[in-house]
Amino acid sequence: MPQQQLFPPWRGFRRFCRSVLPIYATAAAMSRIGASRTAIIGSLGPMLSILLSIIILDEHLSPIQ
Numbered sequence: 289m290p291q292q293q294l295f296p297p298w299r300g301f302r303r304f305c306r307s308v309l310p311i312y313a314t315a316a317a318m319s320r321i322g323a324s325r326t327a328i329i330g331s332l333g334p335m336l337s338i339l340l341s342i343i344i345l346d347e348h349l350s351p352i353q
Contacts, residue, residue: 317326341347 314326314330317329321329338349342349
């Protein structure tokens with residue numbers, strides 16, 4: 289099997305976007321708006337994910353969740 293099929297070129301880009309890019313984005317946000325505001329905005333991520341899954345994907349949220 290050729291090397292390209294085992295390791296597609298987009299795989300490295302995806303790893304970069306999921307690991308390195310968020311670290312630099314967080315550091316840039318802390319230098320621009322401060323650590324406390326960055327933490328507040330970062331804590332909104334899970335809530336926004338839940339809301340968007342309900343709105344876009346028509347997911348259901350039970351009381352136990």
